[in-house]
Amino acid sequence: MRPPTELPQAVVPVDAEQAEAALVEHYPRLARIGYLLLPPSRSRARRVLAAHALAQRSLQAAHRAGAASVPLPRRPGRTGDADPAYTYVRRQLLRRVLAAGRSRRLRWRPRRAALPPVLPSVWGLRLLPHPGGAGELALERELAALTAPARAAFVLRGLEGLADGEVRRELAAAGVTDPHAALTEADGVRASHALLGSPEFDPCSLQARPPDLPGRRRRARTALAAGAALLVCGALFGLPGGGWGQGGLTAPVYARNPASEAALDPGALRRVPATYWRRSARADFTAWPTRGDRTQDTRLLRRALGVWARPGGGVRTSATPDTPTGPPMGAPQLLYAGEVGNSAVVLFHDGLRVVRYAEPRNADPALGAALDFARVDGADEASSGALVVARTADGVRYLTAPWVRGAGVRDLLAPDRAARPLDLSPDGVTGPLADPAAGSGCRSWKAVELTGGPSVRLVTDLGELAPARLTSGAPGSPHDVTGRAERESWARTACLLRTVRSHGVRSVNSWAYARQPLPEGGGTARWVCTRAETWRGAGSRVIAQFQAPSARPAASGAVAARGEDAPECGARTPRVLAGVLWQSPGGRWYVLAAGSGQFASLSTSGGVTGTVRGWLLAVPAAEGIRPRLHGLLKDGSRVDALH
Numbered sequence: 263m264r265p266p267t268e269l270p271q272a273v274v275p276v277d278a279e280q281a282e283a284a285l286v287e288h289y290p291r292l293a294r295i296g297y298l299l300l301p302p303s304r305s306r307a308r309r310v311l312a313a314h315a316l317a318q319r320s321l322q323a324a325h326r327a328g329a330a331s332v333p334l335p336r337r338p339g340r341t342g343d344a345d346p347a348y349t350y351v352r353r354q355l356l357r358r359v360l361a362a363g364r365s366r367r368l369r370w371r372p373r374r375a376a377l378p379p380v381l382p383s384v385w386g387l388r389l390l391p392h393p394g395g396a397g398e399l400a401l402e403r404e405l406a407a408l409t410a411p412a413r414a415a416f417v418l419r420g421l422e423g424l425a426d427g428e429v430r431r432e433l434a435a436a437g438v439t440d441p442h443a444a445l446t447e448a449d450g451v452r453a454s455h456a457l458l459g460s461p462e463f464d465p466c467s468l469q470a471r472p473p474d475l476p477g478r479r480r481r482a483r484t485a486l487a488a489g490a491a492l493l494v495c496g497a498l499f500g501l502p503g504g505g506w507g508q509g510g511l512t513a514p515v516y517a518r519n520p521a522s523e524a525a526l527d528p529g530a531l532r533r534v535p536a537t538y539w540r541r542s543a544r545a546d547f548t549a550w551p552t553r554g555d556r557t558q559d560t561r562l563l564r565r566a567l568g569v570w571a572r573p574g575g576g577v578r579t580s581a582t583p584d585t586p587t588g589p590p591m592g593a594p595q596l597l598y599a600g601e602v603g604n605s606a607v608v609l610f611h612d613g614l615r616v617v618r619y620a621e622p623r624n625a626d627p628a629l630g631a632a633l634d635f636a637r638v639d640g641a642d643e644a645s646s647g648a649l650v651v652a653r654t655a656d657g658v659r660y661l662t663a664p665w666v667r668g669a670g671v672r673d674l675l676a677p678d679r680a681a682r683p684l685d686l687s688p689d690g691v692t693g694p695l696a697d698p699a700a701g702s703g704c705r706s707w708k709a710v711e712l713t714g715g716p717s718v719r720l721v722t723d724l725g726e727l728a729p730a731r732l733t734s735g736a737p738g739s740p741h742d743v744t745g746r747a748e749r750e751s752w753a754r755t756a757c758l759l760r761t762v763r764s765h766g767v768r769s770v771n772s773w774a775y776a777r778q779p780l781p782e783g784g785g786t787a788r789w790v791c792t793r794a795e796t797w798r799g800a801g802s803r804v805i806a807q808f809q810a811p812s813a814r815p816a817a818s819g820a821v822a823a824r825g826e827d828a829p830e831c832g833a834r835t836p837r838v839l840a841g842v843l844w845q846s847p848g849g850r851w852y853v854l855a856a857g858s859g860q861f862a863s864l865s866t867s868g869g870v871t872g873t874v875r876g877w878l879l880a881v882p883a884a885e886g887i888r889p890r891l892h893g894l895l896k897d898g899s900r901v902d903a904l905h
Contacts, residue, residue, distance in 0.1 A: 420458045603659075824905075
């Protein structure tokens with residue numbers, strides 16, 4: 263089968279509906295491209311709003327095109343490959359950014375792209391991307407020194423993965439007069455392309471900060487607030503009983519509210535005995551004992567609770583999607599307080615969230631602190647086996663559940679290799695483990711095997727506090743990855759885990775739903791549906807893969823279809839239908855499709871027509887066609903393919 267990047271890309275007219283769908287599907291990536299292309303001389307808050315405005319303005323009227331069809335096989339790392347709608351919207355974005363840069367010369371009559379965006383707008387707050395490290399700062403400086411076309415060339419090459427010929431074609435279509443010069447200038451950037459995917463340049467994952475108000479207005483408002491406070495205090499002192507009266511419904515201010523005071527009191531923290539989990543009716547985070555060598559350090563605990571309630575400007579805050587970051591709702595449970603590497607770490611649990619506070623061991627406020635939130639509501643024994651306690655230069659360390667008796671490291675891309683032991687301290691803290699997504703490419707993917715009683719569970723770090731559990735099997739009855747066949751299937755799926763990082767994922771299930779003999783004696787292919795479930799319920803992601811025979815056991819499959827918030831491959835809709843355009847070893851093309859066992863027949867139309875009984879389809883076709891797929895279930899219902 264020819265690699266997807268070598269398939270020719272025909273110029274296909276795009277209608278408005280396709281362009282709108284491409285914008286919605288790839289909006290975070292388009293906003294990131296706009297943020298990177300904008301001049302770094304602007305403030306970060308203005309670049310965030312301008313990037314969103316550019317992405318939203320890029321949707322223009324398009325020529326009417328044909329219906330949606332089955333996509334060609336795509337590599338997991340290339341967003342929008344073989345998708346003319348995405349290419350069209352991205353090209354419109356490039357044109358607007360480059361036009362805004364050119365129009366700055368004509369200050370007497372600026373183009374609309376150069377004007378400040380009316381929408382989106384934010385009042386009273388500054389929305390900023392999460393700060394990066396020294397590498398991101400160096401890349402920012404190098405991008406600032408480039409011209410706008412050179413920045414576009416660097417981003418298209420590094421973030422979109424386009425070859426130089428494709429970059430020149432896109433720049434020319436966007437109005438660049440000399441694409442060759444832009445590429446030559448971009449060659450001078452020494453920073454790694456991998457830094458383009460850093461949260462530093464993500465305008466969709468933001469942190470809120472107060473605005474930098476002018477001094478005159480700040481002093482005026484301060485004086486006004488002070489005067490109002492004096493009036494209110496005078497009125498309160500004049501009331502009987504020292505306040506609003508005994509029958510008032512308003513609670514005291516934060517510092518005088520009993521529930522809030524308890525939430526800030528280290529002595530009120532809920533501490534679980536070491537052996538409580540053995541007799542507990544529940545096996546989840548509520549049964550975890552309090553552990554660590556600084557559980558009696560009242561100053562550390564008071565600082566952690568205070569920062570949780572009122573984080574200051576020197577605190578780096580992160581949260582999984584849709585996780586509230588407000589103060590504790592009463593006294594939380596203390597899971598851990600101790601030193602890990604060069605940091606002092608405290609872990610709390612309040613029933614809804616796990617909260618991690620980290621500061622330097624010497625408690626130097628000049629070095630700042632970190633505060634991380636993750637939803638873990640509805641956790642059970644399988645999903646509460648470990649938490650990330652520290653991320654350091656030497657790797658990720660986990661705090662394991664009290665029922666975990668052993669830990670090992672398994673490389674998902676080496677299914678025949680045995681797991682190696684992972685050190686486990688008496689407090690349940692593991693030794694360091696390299697971040698599986700670190701570096702470029704996907705040469706290995708480390709996961710942790712947790713052994714507790716008769717079960718051996720596999721979890722992996724996806725950039726959040728709670729690692730994701732990996733399972734195999736049909737929807738509704740997933741099970742732990744234990745057998746050779748399941749490990750071989752995960753070896754060809756593991757690299758797709760990058761697409762669900764930092765998404766609040768609770769578990770990822772890989773379901774091999776069909777095996778298909780290929781035409782012309784091409785061997786047997788496997789169809790796999792991978793579904794990532796989130797802690798919050800919404801935002802699940804589905805990926806259907808076509809895994810053709812390969813001499814390499816860890817060769818990634820071709821992505822046949824994707825879905826966001828789609829019910830396919832889940833307990834509610836335990837079925838899936840997907841297809842690809844495949845080239846045989848003899849050079850002939852076929853439309854291949856496979857559905858799960860609920861399908862009675864499959865059909866294809868639009869460039870090639872065919873109908874078969876059962877859930878496997880193979881129809882001769884021509885290169886470059888984009889057919890439509892649908893199937894009939896055994897109860898007579900018609901179902902379209904996953905897009």
